[in-house]
Every structure is written in structure tokens, then in C-alpha cells.
Amino acid sequence: MTKFALFLGCLIPLRLPFIEVSSRRVMEKLGIELVEMNGAGCCPDPIGIQSIDYKTWLALAARNLCIAEEMNLDILTLCIGCYETLKTANHVLNNGPEFKYEVNEILSEVDKEFKGNIQVKHIIEVLYEDIGPKEIENQISMPLEGLQVATHYGCHSVRPSEIIQFGNPERPTFLDELVEALGAQSVPYLEKMLCCGAGLRNTAKEKEEEALSLAKVKLDEIQRSKADCMTLSCPFCFISYDIGQLQINRKFKERYNLPVFYYLELLGLALGISSSRLGLKFHRSKVTPVLKKLGLA
Amino acid sequence: MSKSEDTESRTHDSSHDTKLMHIVAHTPRGKGILDCIQCGRCTSSCPMARQTSRYNPRRLMEMITIGLKEEVLSNTPWYCLSCFTCVDKCPQGADVGEVIFAIRNIAAREGHIPPGIKAQGGNIIDTGKISNPTKSILKQRQEMGLPEIEPSDTEELLKILRKTGFDKIIGHK
Secondary structure: OEEEEEEOOOHHHHHOHHHHHHHHHHHHHOOEEEEEOOEOOOOOOOOHHHHHOHHHHHHHHHHHHHHHHHHOOOEEEOOHHHHHHHHHHHHHHHHOHHHHHHHHHHHHHHOOOOOOOOOEEEHHHHHHHHHOHHHHHHHOOOOOOOOEEEEOOOHHHOOOHHHHOOOOOOOOOHHHHHHHOOOOEEOOOOOOOOOOOHHHHHHOHHHHHHHHHHHHHHHHHHHHOOOOEEEEOOHHHHHHHHHHHHHHHHHHOOOOOOOEEEHHHHHHHHOOOOOOOOOHHHOOOOOHHHHHHOOOO | OOHHHHHHHHHOOOOOOOOHHHHHHOOOOOHHHHHOOOOOHHHHHOOOOOOOOOOOHHHHHHHHHHOOHHHHOOOHHHHOOOOOHHHHHOOOOOOHHHHHHHHHHHHHHOOOOOHHHHHHHHHHHHHOOOOOOOHHHHHHHHHOOOOOOOOEOHHHHHHHHHHHOHHHHHOOO
């Protein structure tokens, strides 16, 4: 059985627990064991904490990496922010002896030492590389036939490409392949690689309008593509389009009602897990139109 | 006043800090500033620059080299989304998105930290995580049969945060 150290982070368990539910239920069904990381802290946040102090950011990330090293397991993250932080820190510490030396001096305060003998993977990377779209296609029991899905990659699932090294950073296809493995159809649309704007929401309230208008550009294009829903794999992006949609409707007097799914939720439905066990009712933009189309509501 | 005198006085104008570029270049993320050729590929690929004229990464790089410290450490670098498109697109490897982090780190030490980020930092010191769950989230977790939230080892985290001086940077008591 394949085993990973589960790095939950903050945003998913503390604000979007239904994403944690779908990930745990689906991985269990696919035979991937997830082991809790005791005492782990925030990854820490790749934008906020990194903006305040790089060395602190690197040291806290290294401490989390050390916990997984002690478990002798590779890390699996559910969040693309955690993925970026931990994968980048792992890369920097493995390739910069001066950083490793400095960080290990800090970590000696808590009797830890970064060694650099584990890998960091995002759950989509595990699904695509360790399991594969073919095997997923074999495993599903309820193909999502007729469902038109717009995929949203999320900046840090592919960038900085020199560090992430997963998929083609300009025109990635892994998420589209995973969607098609469920029997659904990935629809092409303009602005597919556009950022969700989450990075701005944290840095300043007064810039919220710019962040929302950026998310709106993508929603307009998805609407034009006639997709039934969008899917993504990052909780920051999820918030930008799920709760964000309600804020956009208020601010710009629009009437978007596009269901937004974390990929594992679509996979869960295709594996025959009920929408209530996946906690889909907790989404702010209602998913009922999709459930109706699939004959599940 | 002759032309050369005018240039002279401008270089010594207090609003131009010629050391700024070197300070940035000597931070772990700021080396790229020395490689910028002002081609503007960063701005043409920047999702924020297309939304608002208030943000232009090429201009920001230029302002660092000229030494417009006040403008550089103001609100401007906080418009960056950290999407790293510019890092991927830059033909010079000037890592614009990285330089922005270098500037933000310098700004933070001078007391310019947006309140939302400062609050995140405070939460890390107090709980090890960037936010606290609401009662309704805890209820949601229970309803869905999720395990209790694993607490962070705050004692251990605090030792690291004191060692790096993080609490002092954000002025946390």
C-alpha cells in the first residue's frame, strides 16, 4: 500500500473542511494511506509569511519537512499553497548549502535537522503520476457522462516551473486528462491560465475590487464556454470562485451561479461516494445543477 | 545653473537612495535586480498590470535601480499576486516576483506590513496556524465525521520564531 505523510495546512481544515473529507474518503478508496503529521504548523503561507521574513518562512517550512523526514514518508499536500512552500523550501535547502547550514542552526534550537531525503507532492500529482488517469478510469463506477467541465490549474501547480517541474507550465494537460478519466468532458475556454487573484485578497482589503475583477474575467469566459461547472485543486482558488462568486455578484450586480468543485469531489462522485458524504452542501455556490444533470439530486 | 550641476543635485536629492539597489541585490531573493534590462516582458505578462495601471512590475524594477525608496517601499509591491508568471517569462532570469519578496521583506522591517498579513503572523505566533476555526466550522467537521484538528507544537514554533526575530519584525507582544 502506498503511504504518504498528510500535510493538511490551515485553510482546508480550518475553513473548507469538506475538501479534507473528500480527499480522505477518495484516497482511502483508492488504497492510498495518509498518515497524520503530529505537531506540524502552517506550511507557512507562501505569500503572507514569506512577505514578512524569508528566513522565518524557510525555517518553519524546514521544520515541517523534518517531521515527515522523521516519519520516513514523502509529503502529500491538499493545498497548492502548502505545495509551493514545502516544495520550494525543499528545493532551496537541497540546492543551497548556505541556506541549509543557516536553517539547521535555527532548527538546532528544537533538536531538529533538515536532511533532504523526502519529496513533496500535491494530491493531483499523486493521482496523475502514482495512480494515473488510466487506472482512475478503471476504478470509477459512476462515469460523469455528459458533464462539461472547465479546468482551472492554479498558478503554483505549475510555477515557478524551474522548481515545480510538473506538467507543461504554459499549457498543462494533467487536470484535463484527470477530468476526462471520469467520463466527463473538459471544455476549452479563453483565459484558462489566468490567476484567481487570491494573492491580493490577503495583502490588502482596499485591493479586493481588483482581485474580484480578475476572478470575474475568468467566470465570464467559462460562462461563454457553456461549461456546467469548474474544477480546481487549490483552496485559495476555490475561495476566489466559490465565495468570490457571491461577492462578485454583489459588487458588480451580476448573476453567476457556476458550481465549483475541488477535483477530488468530482472524483468522489465518480467513485460512487454520495454528495452528502462529500459534504457538497457546504459549498457557497450551489452544486445542485450538476447533481441534477448527473441524476444524483 | 549648468546642466551638469543640475544632474549632480538630483543624484544627491534625498528622495533618491542610490544604495537601495545594492541593498536589494544583497538579500537572498533580490539578486535579479542586477539582471533587469527593462524589456517589459514582466509587465506584458502580469495579470495584475492588465487590471490596474497602479501596478507595473517593470516600473517597479526601474524605481529600485533609480533609488526611489519611498515609492518602492510603499503600497506598490503589495499589488503583486505572486503568480510567478514574470519569473517564468523573464528572458534575463531577473526573477521579478522574487525581487518583490525582497522588497516586501525590507518594507516589513521598516514597519510597512499590510494589516491582513500582520494578523496572519500574529496567529502563527499564537497558534502555529494562520487562522482560527469558527464554531460553525468545528460543527461542520464533527457532522462530517472528521478527526479533531491536530494542534501545532506552539512551544517549538515559538523557539524558532524568537530565534529568527519574527516576533520583533511584526511587533507582536
